[in-house]
Every structure is written in C-alpha cells, then in structure tokens.
Amino acid sequence: MKTQKKVPTLQVNGLNVWYGKNHILKDLTFDVLPGQVTAFIGPSNSGKTALVRCFNRLNDFTSNFKLTGEIIFNSKDIYSPKTKGSDIAKQIGMVFQYPILFRKSIYENVAYSARLQGIRPSVELYTVVEESLKKAQLWHEVCDDLQTSPDILSNGQKQRLCVARALAADPEILIFDEPCDQLDATETPKLEAIVLSLKRHYPIIFVTNKRRQAARVSDVAGFLYCGELVEFGQTEQIFTNPKDKRTEDYVTGRLG
Amino acid sequence: MNRSELIIQIIALATLTIACVLVWVVTTEVFHVEGEILSVPMGIDSGSDLIDRLYSMIPLLCVAMLLSIAFAFYIEEWLSETTWYYRIINQQISILANIPSLIYGILVICIFLFQVKEFLNFTLVLAIVFLVVPVIIRTTQSAIRGVDLSVREAAYALGANRWQVITDHVFPRAFPKITGGIFTVISRVLAIAALLIIVCELRTSIIQDVSSYEISSDVFVLISLALLSCVLSSFLQINRNS
Numbered sequence: 136m137k138t139q140k141k142v143p144t145l146q147v148n149g150l151n152v153w154y155g156k157n158h159i160l161k162d163l164t165f166d167v168l169p170g171q172v173t174a175f176i177g178p179s180n181s182g183k184t185a186l187v188r189c190f191n192r193l194n195d196f197t198s199n200f201k202l203t204g205e206i207i208f209n210s211k212d213i214y215s216p217k218t219k220g221s222d223i224a225k226q227i228g229m230v231f232q233y234p235i236l237f238r239k240s241i242y243e244n245v246a247y248s249a250r251l252q253g254i255r256p257s258v259e260l261y262t263v264v265e266e267s268l269k270k271a272q273l274w275h276e277v278c279d280d281l282q283t284s285p286d287i288l289s290n291g292q293k294q295r296l297c298v299a300r301a302l303a304a305d306p307e308i309l310i311f312d313e314p315c316d317q318l319d320a321t322e323t324p325k326l327e328a329i330v331l332s333l334k335r336h337y338p339i340i341f342v343t344n345k346r347r348q349a350a351r352v353s354d355v356a357g358f359l360y361c362g363e364l365v366e367f368g369q370t371e372q373i374f375t376n377p378k379d380k381r382t383e384d385y386v387t388g389r390l391g
Numbered sequence: 392m393n394r395s396e397l398i399i400q401i402i403a404l405a406t407l408t409i410a411c412v413l414v415w416v417v418t419t420e421v422f423h424v425e426g427e428i429l430s431v432p433m434g435i436d437s438g439s440d441l442i443d444r445l446y447s448m449i450p451l452l453c454v455a456m457l458l459s460i461a462f463a464f465y466i467e468e469w470l471s472e473t474t475w476y477y478r479i480i481n482q483q484i485s486i487l488a489n490i491p492s493l494i495y496g497i498l499v500i501c502i503f504l505f506q507v508k509e510f511l512n513f514t515l516v517l518a519i520v521f522l523v524v525p526v527i528i529r530t531t532q533s534a535i536r537g538v539d540l541s542v543r544e545a546a547y548a549l550g551a552n553r554w555q556v557i558t559d560h561v562f563p564r565a566f567p568k569i570t571g572g573i574f575t576v577i578s579r580v581l582a583i584a585a586l587l588i589i590v591c592e593l594r595t596s597i598i599q600d601v602s603s604y605e606i607s608s609d610v611f612v613l614i615s616l617a618l619l620s621c622v623l624s625s626f627l628q629i630n631r632n633s
Contacts, residue, residue: 191548198473225550235545237560247559248549297545304549 141168144308144338145190149204152185152362154197159185161362162204167308172330172339174353174370176346178390181359183342184232187310189213190340191227192220209307225252228301228337229310233317234293236300241288242281244296248304263303271299272329291322298329309337313344327352346386350374358382360390399475403482414517442609445584448519452580456573459524463531468557484532487525495522496583500590522583523576530572534565567627574624581617585610 143166152160160182167173175183185194192213194200206213213223237244242264249263264281268274273295280287285296294314301309311330315323330339330352343349349356350370357367358381366373366382377383384390470477495518538561546556588610596604 193544193547196544196547198471221547221550221552224548227548229548231541231545231548233541235539235541237542237545238564251550251555300549 141170143167144169144208145340146207147204148207150186150189150206151203152182152189152194153199153201154185155199159362160189163364165357165364165367167338167340168355169338170334171354172334172341172352174341174343174349174356175359176343176349176356176385177359178385179344180361182362183344183359184312186359187229187312187340187342190308190310191224191229193224193229195220225304226307227310228304228306228308229312230294230297230301230314232313234290234297236285236293236296238284240282241277241285241296244285245299245303248300252304263305264299267299267303268296270302270329270333271295272325272332273299289322291318291325294318294322294326295329298326302333306337308340309333310340310342312342314341315343315345315348323348346374346388358385360385399478399482403479403486406479407483407486442584442588444515448515451516452519452523455520455523456527456576459527460531460569463528464535464557464562466528467532467535468553468561481532484525484528487521488529490521490525492522492579492583493586496586499583499587518583519580522579526576526579527572530575531565531569534568534572535561537568538564571624571626571628574620574627578617578620578624581613581620585613585617588613 145167147163147165147167150160150163151158163186175186177183188194189202189206190208190213194202202214208223208226211218237247239247245264245267246260249260249267254260254263265274268277273292276292277288277296285293288296294317298314315326318326327348330341333339334354341349341352343352353370355368356370356373358365358373358377358379360381366377366379368378373382374386377386381390466477466480470480472478499515499518542560542564543556546560551559589606592607593604
C-alpha cells in the first residue's frame with residue numbers, strides 16, 4: 136500500500152534530549168500523520184515516555200532537561216521561545232499510565248478540561264461532557280452517577296474517564312502513554328477499541344511495551360532502543376519483515 | 392555534592408548568626424538594654440495587661456501567617472530546587488523551625504525583666520514572627536510536596552497554567568495540612584503567652600512582696616486552648632492523608 140500525501144500533524148526533526156548528563160533521546164526524526172495510530176514500542180528505559188512528554192512540554196518541569204532539534208506541530212515549533220507551554224498542552228491530549236483523576240465528581244473531572252478551553256455556559260458544558268464520555272464509551276456506565284466521586288469506578292473505567300477528559304479539551308492529537316499497563320484482560324480490549332474508533336478523528340500516538348498490542352492497534356510503528364529510533368515504518372513491515380537485527384530480536388522476543 | 396551541601400549549610404548558619412548579632416547589637420547599643428532588673432518603672436502591670444497586648448498582636452499574627460503561606464508557595468512552585476538560593480533559604484527555614492519555642496519565650500522574658508517600654512512591643516513582634524513564620528513555611532512546604540506529582544502533570548497536560556494548577560489542585564489538596572500547621576503554630580504561641588503571663592505575675596508579686604502566688608485563670612484558659620489546637624492540628628493532618 137502506498138502512503139497518501141498527507142500533511143503531517145507532527146514533525147520531529149533531529150530531536151535530542153538530555154536529562155542532566157543522560158542522553159535520553161538520540162537524533163530522532165519522524166512524522167506523525169493524521170488518520171492513523173503511530174505506536175512506539177521498546178523495552179523500558181528506551182525513552183518512550185520521555186519522547187511523548189516532549190510533545191506537550193511536560194518535560195519542562197523536569198530539572199536539567201535539555202532539548203535540541205525541533206518538533207513542528209501545526210507548522211509551529213513547539214519549543215520556540217514564543218510558544219506558551221500551556222497553549223501547546225491544550226491542543227495535545229494525553230492519557231497516562233495510571234488513571235489520575237482529580238478530587239471532583241465524574242462530571243466535574245471531564246468538565247474541568249472543557250472549562251480550561253474557555254467553555255463556560257452549563258448547557259454547552261453538559262453537551263461536551265456527554266459527547267466525550269460517549270466517545271470514550273463510558274456514557275452508559277456512568278450516566279446515572281455523574282455527580283458521584285470517580286472512586287466508585289473500576290481501574291478500566293477510570294482510564295476511560297481519563298480518555299474522556301482528554302477528549303473534552305478538544306485536542307488535535309491524542310497521546311496514550313502505556314495506557315493499558317494497569318488494566319486487566321477484560322478492560323484492555325475496550326481501550327483498544329476506543330483507540331481504533333478515535334483514529335478517524337485524531338492522529339494518535341500510542342506508547343506501549345506490549346508488542347502484540349502495538350501490532351493490533353497501530354498502523355505505523357517505531358522501535359525505540361536505548362534512545363535511538365532503530366526503525367520506523369508500517370506496522371506490518373516492522374513485525375513481519377524488520378530491516379534491523381535489533382528490531383527483529385525485539386519483535387520475536389529475544390531482546391528486552 | 393557533599394561538599395556543596397556543607398557549603399550551603401555553613402552559609403545558611405553564617406547568615407543567620409550575622410542576623411542574630413545584628414539584632415543583639417541593635418538591642419544593646421540602640422535601646423540600651425541593661426541589667427537593672429526590677430528597678431525600672433513597670434511597663435506592664437499584670438497578666439491581663441499583657442493579654443491585651445497579645446490581642447493587639449492578632450492582626451499581625453494573621454498577616455504573618457498569610458505571608459508565610461504565600462512565601463512557601465512561592466519558593467516551592469517558582470524557585471527551582473537546584474538553585475543555591477533555594478537551598479540556602481530552605482536550610483535557614485529548617486534551622487529556624489527547629490528552634491524550640493521556649494527559646495523565643497526566654498528572649499521575651501528577658502526583655503520583660505529588663506522592662507524597656509518602647510522595646511517591649513518590638514520584642515513581642517519579633518518573637519511572634521520568629522515563632523510563626525518558619526513553622527508555617529515548613530508545614531506548607533511539606534504539604535505542597537505531599538501533593539502527588541502525577542496530579543500536577545495531569546492538569547498541566549490538559550493545558551492548565553501554573554496558577555490554575557496551584558489554585559485548582561495543589562492548594563485544595565494541601566489545605567488540610569496547611570491548616571494543621573496553622574493550629575500547631577497557634578498552640579505554640581498560646582503556650583508561650585501562658586508562660587509570659589506567669590512570669591509577669593510572678594514579677595509583680597515579687598515587687599509587691601507578696602509571699603503567696605496563685606496562677607490566674609487566664610493561664611489555664613490559654614493552656615487549654617493550646618492543647619485544643621494541638622489536638623485539632625493532629626486531627627487535620629492525619630484525618631485526610633488517605
């Protein structure tokens with residue numbers, strides 16, 4: 136299949152990242168295209184999380200963080216001095232490894248991110264919350280308990296609530312950072328289904344350390360190893376016909 | 392790393408010592424506090440007079456508390472932990488916060504015995520500020536640090552700015568511990584006030600050559616209030632830790 140000419144949502148050119156003296160990411164260059172899921176696989180400590188945290192500038196709060204190269208998002212450099220970190224984060228939704236919820240009701244958790252976007256009227260807020268919860272396939276499970284604390288939810292439901300919260304901010308790209316690490320076997324397929332249903336609307340970056348999950352979910356995959364992007368290409372090719380020896384070792388389970 | 396820690400410690404101690412010496416010089420040279428105990432006319436006649444003075448300190452106490460909470464937020468949220476001035480300030484605060492409150496009490500008692508009128512308010516202010524500020528800064532700092540980093544990150548990832556993260560998430564989560572710290576400080580201040588009243592009244596009874604002395608009810612009220620706020624503080628700090 137030939138790749139269509141699409142404008143990349145996110146372009147990464149020669150990205151290098153240091154935490155203090157540790158060279159975490161070494162000269163990465165790739166594009167994230169709309170309409171597909173881009174997965175990053177690799178063993179732990181390969182820099183996957185550090186990479187996605189560059190996109191919404193969460194690394195700014197890490198001490199001794201240094202970055203060279205450029206990340207172009209919507210034809211703007213994310214790390215140019217003119218761009219504000221919070222403006223970038225507003226356009227990039229992120230779901231973390233652990234379901235981190237605020238001490239508010241289920242409704243308020245989702246409404247909070249809509250409010251940050253400047254949506255004030257309650258009718259509008261309610262529609263946004265409902266739509267996001269429906270997109271996260273959680274609406275039918277929580278529509279009667281919107282005002283209760285999210286503590287009553289299961290881990291998987293909490294993670295889907297996090298997805299809804301990220302969606303309520305109306306992002307232009309979604310990042311999943313090992314979202315299924317804390318989920319059990321019944322919840323993982325649900326989250327994967329959400330990812331697949333969302334990929335028509337948002338470009339998605341999906342970080343995982345489970346090889347099979349990446350094969351199931353993604354269209355394009357990148358293999359990160361010790362901060363290097365060893366291989367980046369169509370998922371099918373990465374998993375069936377890898378060019379690099381290390382990729383082959385990893386996808387067959389001999390490495391990591 | 393170890394050597395720089397030592398240097399920071401030394402600088403913090405040195406600056407504090409210089410500040411103390413300065414205060415000492417000012418008190419002895421400028422105000423001429425000398426040791427003529429009990430001979431000078433009294434500035435304060437009784438315990439209740441002292442209580443009135445302490446009451447007048449309440450606004451000051453509140454302002455000092457608010458400012459130290461604000462300062463704690465400033466140094467925790469805006470200063471980077473690796474900078475030398477953050478480390479020095481941090482070290483100084485922990486030294487000051489660890490000084491037993493009785494030492495401040497003794498400072499005030501000495502001034503009482505010397506009875507320098509114009510100096511009295513100044514000492515009270517100084518003692519209360521030193522009693523209150525470091526402890527509140529310390530507890531607020533630890534309350535802020537107790538807020539999970541992941542919560543901040545989740546909020547930052549949604550596009551909240553630093554100010555919104557503080558007001559929406561950090562402050563509400565740190566609030567019980569901060570109020571706990573405030574009650575700890577209140578109990579410290581009340582205990583010192585009770586001690587001062589006893590000293591004051593003892594002095595009066597010595598001057599008037601009265602052989603019997605009864606502890607006034609004010610002291611009991613202050614001590615029971617101090618105990619109450621102690622209990623409240625531990626309740627606030629433990630109850631919502633989960």
